[in-house]
Amino acid sequence: MKRITQFLVIFSMFVLFQPAILVLGADQKTIENIVESIQEFEYGQSLKSQRELERIINETFNDPQAREEVEKQILKALKSEKTTLAAKQFFCKKLALIGSSASLPVLGVMLLNEETTEMACYALKTQTSQDANSYLHQALGKLQGTAKIAVIHLLGERRDPKAIEALEALVLEKELDIAKAAVLALGNIGISKCAYILSQYRDDCPADLQTALADAYLQCAIWLKKESQIEEAVAIFLELNNEKEPAVIQRGAQHNLLDLGRLDIDFDTIEPIVLFDGKTFDGWNGNLDYFRIENGAIAAGNLKQRIPRNEFLCTEREFSHFELRLQCKLSSKDANAGIQIRSRRVSNSHEMCGYQADMGQHYWGALYDESRRNRILADSNKEELGKVLNLVDWNEYVIRCIGRRVQLWINGYQTVDYLEPDESLSQVGLIGLQIHSGPPSEAWYKDIEIRVFEISE
Amino acid sequence: MYDSKKRRLFNRRAFLKISALTSIAPAVIPSSALGGKDSIAPSDRIIIAAIGTGGRFMRALLPAFIHEKDTRLVAVCDCWEERREKAKAEVNLRYENEDCKAYRFHEEILERDDIDAVILATGDRWHAILSALAAKAGKDIYSEKPFCLTIGEGRKLVEITRKYGTVWQCGTQRHSNPDYLYIIDVVHQEKIGKLRRIETGLGDWGGNGHAKPEPIPPGFDYNRWLGQAPWRPYSPVSVALWRNHWDTSGGVFVDMGPHMYDLAQMANQSETAAPITFSGSAVFPDEGYSNVPFEWHMEAEYENGVRLITKMGTKSIRFIGDEGWIEIIDETGEMKSDPKSLSARSSPTSMHYNIMSPHIRNFLNCMRSRRLTVCHPEISHRAHTIAHVSNICLRLGRDVQWDSKNERFINDEEASHLLSRTMRIPWVL
Numbered sequence: 001m002k003r004i005t006q007f008l009v010i011f012s013m014f015v016l017f018q019p020a021i022l023v024l025g026a027d028q029k030t031i032e033n034i035v036e037s038i039q040e041f042e043y044g045q046s047l048k049s050q051r052e053l054e055r056i057i058n059e060t061f062n063d064p065q066a067r068e069e070v071e072k073q074i075l076k077a078l079k080s081e082k083t084t085l086a087a088k089q090f091f092c093k094k095l096a097l098i099g100s101s102a103s104l105p106v107l108g109v110m111l112l113n114e115e116t117t118e119m120a121c122y123a124l125k126t127q128t129s130q131d132a133n134s135y136l137h138q139a140l141g142k143l144q145g146t147a148k149i150a151v152i153h154l155l156g157e158r159r160d161p162k163a164i165e166a167l168e169a170l171v172l173e174k175e176l177d178i179a180k181a182a183v184l185a186l187g188n189i190g191i192s193k194c195a196y197i198l199s200q201y202r203d204d205c206p207a208d209l210q211t212a213l214a215d216a217y218l219q220c221a222i223w224l225k226k227e228s229q230i231e232e233a234v235a236i237f238l239e240l241n242n243e244k245e246p247a248v249i250q251r252g253a254q255h256n257l258l259d260l261g262r263l264d265i266d267f268d269t270i271e272p273i274v275l276f277d278g279k280t281f282d283g284w285n286g287n288l289d290y291f292r293i294e295n296g297a298i299a300a301g302n303l304k305q306r307i308p309r310n311e312f313l314c315t316e317r318e319f320s321h322f323e324l325r326l327q328c329k330l331s332s333k334d335a336n337a338g339i340q341i342r343s344r345r346v347s348n349s350h351e352m353c354g355y356q357a358d359m360g361q362h363y364w365g366a367l368y369d370e371s372r373r374n375r376i377l378a379d380s381n382k383e384e385l386g387k388v389l390n391l392v393d394w395n396e397y398v399i400r401c402i403g404r405r406v407q408l409w410i411n412g413y414q415t416v417d418y419l420e421p422d423e424s425l426s427q428v429g430l431i432g433l434q435i436h437s438g439p440p441s442e443a444w445y446k447d448i449e450i451r452v453f454e455i456s457e
Numbered sequence: 458m459y460d461s462k463k464r465r466l467f468n469r470r471a472f473l474k475i476s477a478l479t480s481i482a483p484a485v486i487p488s489s490a491l492g493g494k495d496s497i498a499p500s501d502r503i504i505i506a507a508i509g510t511g512g513r514f515m516r517a518l519l520p521a522f523i524h525e526k527d528t529r530l531v532a533v534c535d536c537w538e539e540r541r542e543k544a545k546a547e548v549n550l551r552y553e554n555e556d557c558k559a560y561r562f563h564e565e566i567l568e569r570d571d572i573d574a575v576i577l578a579t580g581d582r583w584h585a586i587l588s589a590l591a592a593k594a595g596k597d598i599y600s601e602k603p604f605c606l607t608i609g610e611g612r613k614l615v616e617i618t619r620k621y622g623t624v625w626q627c628g629t630q631r632h633s634n635p636d637y638l639y640i641i642d643v644v645h646q647e648k649i650g651k652l653r654r655i656e657t658g659l660g661d662w663g664g665n666g667h668a669k670p671e672p673i674p675p676g677f678d679y680n681r682w683l684g685q686a687p688w689r690p691y692s693p694v695s696v697a698l699w700r701n702h703w704d705t706s707g708g709v710f711v712d713m714g715p716h717m718y719d720l721a722q723m724a725n726q727s728e729t730a731a732p733i734t735f736s737g738s739a740v741f742p743d744e745g746y747s748n749v750p751f752e753w754h755m756e757a758e759y760e761n762g763v764r765l766i767t768k769m770g771t772k773s774i775r776f777i778g779d780e781g782w783i784e785i786i787d788e789t790g791e792m793k794s795d796p797k798s799l800s801a802r803s804s805p806t807s808m809h810y811n812i813m814s815p816h817i818r819n820f821l822n823c824m825r826s827r828r829l830t831v832c833h834p835e836i837s838h839r840a841h842t843i844a845h846v847s848n849i850c851l852r853l854g855r856d857v858q859w860d861s862k863n864e865r866f867i868n869d870e871e872a873s874h875l876l877s878r879t880m881r882i883p884w885v886l
Contacts, residue, residue, distance in 0.1 A: 061871070348647045
C-alpha cells in the first residue's frame with residue numbers, strides 16, 4: 001500500500017509539473033546534447049541518456065517541432081562515423097517509433113552496409129510511405145547473405161507488389177536460404193499474381209524447394225480467402241488437397257476447405273443419430289411447462305395462453321459439422337419458432353445465443369442470429385419458398401453446417417447459403433428447438449436426425 | 458522424408474475419415490479410466506517433445522505431462538547443455554528407460570516424424586516462432602505464456618494455426634482450474650449482481666543491473682538463446698534479466714497478465730475483444746538494463762462499461778458487481794467474497810494456481826478430436842492483447858484507445874508502430 005501511495009504522489013507531481021518538463025524537453029540544445037552523449041555508447045555502459053531521450057520523445061508527442069528536432073539529431077548521429085553500432089541500434093529502434101519519411105535517405109544508406117542492414121530494416125518496418133519500398137528494392141540487388149534475406153523478409157512483410165518480379169528472379173537462386181526467403185516473401189505478398197508465379201515453379205523445381213513452394217502457395221490461398229477471392233482460393237486448396245503434397249500442406253488445404261464448407265462430404269453415407277426417440281426427452285433439456293410429447297412429436301408452446309418469453313428445448317450434446325434433418329410445423333401462419341444451431345444457453349437467462357434456422361411469419365427459411373447480432377444474416381426468396389412451404393402443415397427442414405458455411409433447405413428448396421465472415425465466432429454448440437414469445441401458438445418437431453462429420457484419428 | 462501412408466491430414470497418423478458417430482459418448486479419454494503405467498497401447502500414445510527445459514518445464518510441465526498416461530515424452534531441447542541433459546535424465550528416470558533424447562537444435566525435433574506435439578517452455582521471444590515452426594512441421598503445440606512478444610506475433614499465430622489446422626493450447630492453466638471456473642460461474646450467474654469492475658493484482662516486479670559483455674560460457678548456445686531479439690553481446694545480466702527488457706519479454710504485464718486477463722475476458726464474456734480505453738501510469742527504472750515497469754497502475758474500460766483495473770500487490774483477481782464481489786488469491790486459491798456465502802467452495806492449497814491436469818487433459822483430448830482447445834489462439838491472443846496494449850500505454854506515457862476489430866490504436870498511428878517488429882535473421886513469422 002505504501003508503495004502505491006508514494007507512486008501516486010510521484011505521479012501527481014509529474015502531472016502538475018508537466019508543462020515545465022515539456023518546455024525543457026523541447027529545447028533544441030538539450031536534445032542535441034543527449035543524442036551526442038548516446039553516440040559513443042557501448043554495451044554495458046550507463047543507459048541514463050537513452051532513458052532521457054525516450055522520456056523526451058514521449059513528452060513531445062504533441063510537439064511536432066521538437067519531434068522533428070529529435071529525428072534530425074538522430075539522423076545526424078546515424079551519419080556520423082564516431083557513432084557506435086550499439087548506439088545506431090538504439091537510434092533505429094527510436095526511428096521505428098517516430099521516424100518520418102525524412103529518415104529514408106539515411107536508412108537507405110544503412111541498408112547497404114551489411115553491419116547495419118538489419119537495424120535499418122527494424123526502423124523501416126513501420127514506415128508507411130511507399131518510398132521506403134524503393135530503398136528496399138535498390139538494396140535487394142546489391143546485398144548478399146543474411147542482409148539480403150533481411151530485405152527480402154521485409155518486402156514480403158510489407159506486401160509490396162512492386163517487389164514481385166525481383167523476388168521471382170531469386171526463386172532459382174543457387175543459395176537455398178535466399179531462394180527460400182524469396183518464396184516465403186511471394187507467399188506473404190500473396191496476391192493472385194504470386195500464386196500464378198509459384199504454381200509455375202512448382203512443376204519443375206529443386207527438391208529442396210518443393211515444400212517451401214507448396215507452403216507459400218498455400219499462403220497465397222489463405223490471403224485470397226481473407227481478401228474475399230474465395231473461388232480462387234478454393235481452387236488452390238483443392239489442388240493442394242492431394243496426396244502428392246507434403247502431409248502438412250494437404251492437411252492445411254483440407255482444414256481450409258472444411259472452414260469454407262467446401263470439403264466434399266457425402267452425408268448420405270453417414271449413419272444418422274436419432275436425436276429424439278418419439279417418446280422421451282432423453283438427451284434434451286428445457287422448461288417442460290412449454291414442451292410436451294404428443295403423437296411421437298415434440299410440441300412446443302400451447303394454444304391456450306400467451307407464451308410470456310422465448311423457450312428452448314436443447315440438446316445436451318454439442319455439434320460442429322453436421323447435417324440435421326427434421327420435420328416441423330406451426331399451428332398458424334402468425335406463429336414464430338425456429339431451430340438453434342451451434343448455440344449456447346445464455347447464463348442466468350432463458351435465451352439461447354447463436355444461429356437460428358427460422359420458422360414462421362416472414363422469417364421462414366431465413367438464418368437469424370439470435371441474442372448475438374439480432375438480425376437476419378441471410379434471407380430466403382419468399383416467392384420461391386412459397387411454392388413449396390406448408391404454412392400450417394409438416395415441412396422438412398434440412399440444416400447443413402460445415403466450417404463457417406451454413407446451408408438451409410425447406411422441402412428440398414435451398415433458402416440460404418451463408419458463409420460466416422467472422423472467423424472468431426465459435427462454430428460448435430447446442431441444437432435448440434424454439435417457441436417464440438407471443439400469442440398462444442405451437443411449434444411441432446419430429447423425426448429429428450443428425451449426421452455428424454467427425455474429424456477423427 | 459515423410460511416410461505418405463502414415464502421416465496425413467487432420468489427424469496425427471491416419472487418413473481423414475468420415476466417421477459415423479453413433480454413440481453419444483464424448484471423444485475424451487479420462488485419465489481416471491486409463492489405469493496403470495502400461496495400459497495404453499503404444500500406438501494410441503501421444504508422442505511429445507519439449508523445447509525449453511528451464512524451471513517451468515522441470516517443476517510443472519514435466520511431471521504434469523508424464524502424469525497423463527496416454528503421453529510419452531521422448532525428446533527434450535535446450536540451448537543450455539546442462540539443462541537439456543538434466544531434463545533428459547529426469548524423464549528417463551521417471552520412465553525407467555533410456556528413450557528420451559536431448560537436442561541442442563529444435564530443428565532436429567521438428568524433423569522427427571514420430572513426434573505429435575511439442576511443449577514450448579522457452580523464453581518468451583521464442584514462443585511464437587517455435588509455434589509457427591512446429592505448426593509448419595505438422596505438430597500440435599502446448600505453449601507457455603506469453604505466447605507472443607507483440608500483438609502482431611499473436612495475430613500471425615492465430616492465422617498460422619488456421620492455415621495448418623493445428624491444435625494449440627496456451628499454458629494459461631487457471632482457465633481449466635475448477636476453483637477459477639467456479640468464480641467465473643458466480644459472475645455469470647450474476648450472484649454479485651451485474652458485473653461492473655474487475656481488479657487484478659500482478660504481484661511485485663524488479664531486478665536490475667548493468668549488462669556488461671562477457672565471454673560466452675561453455676555449453677551455452679547464446680546465439681540460439683537470443684533468437685529473434687536484436688543482436689547484443691552476451692552478458693550474464695541480460696540473460697538473467699530477459700523478462701525485464703522489451704527485446705526479449707515485457708515485464709509483469711506479459712508475465713502475469715495473460716493469466717489474469719484470460720479470466721477477466723471469460724468473466725466479462727468478451728473473449729474475442731479487448732477493452733477500448735487504457736489509461737495508466739508507471740515507474741520505470743531510469744538506469745540499468747531493465748526497461749520495463751517496476752511500479753504500475755492501469756485502468757482499462759470495456760465497451761460495455763466494465764472497468765478492468767491492474768494493480769501492484771498480492772496476485773489476485775476480484776470481480777465486483779453492483780450487489781457484491783468475489784475474489785481469488787492466486788498463490789493459495791483462497792476465496793473471499795461479499796456476501797461470504799458465495800465463496801463456500803474455497804479449499805486453499807499452496808501452489809493452487811499450478812493445478813495443471815485439467816488444462817493439459819483438454820489439450821490432449823483436442824489433439825484427438827481436432828477441436829479448438831479452451832485457450833485456443835484467438836482468445837489467448839485477445840487476453841495477451843490486453844497485456845501488450847497496457848505495456849504500450851505505459852511505455853508511451855499516454856492514454857490510448859484500442860480498436861479490437863482492426864487491431865490498431867485509434868488516432869495514434871505512432872502507438873501502432875509498436876504492434877510488431879522485424880526479427881533478427883534468420884527468424885521470421
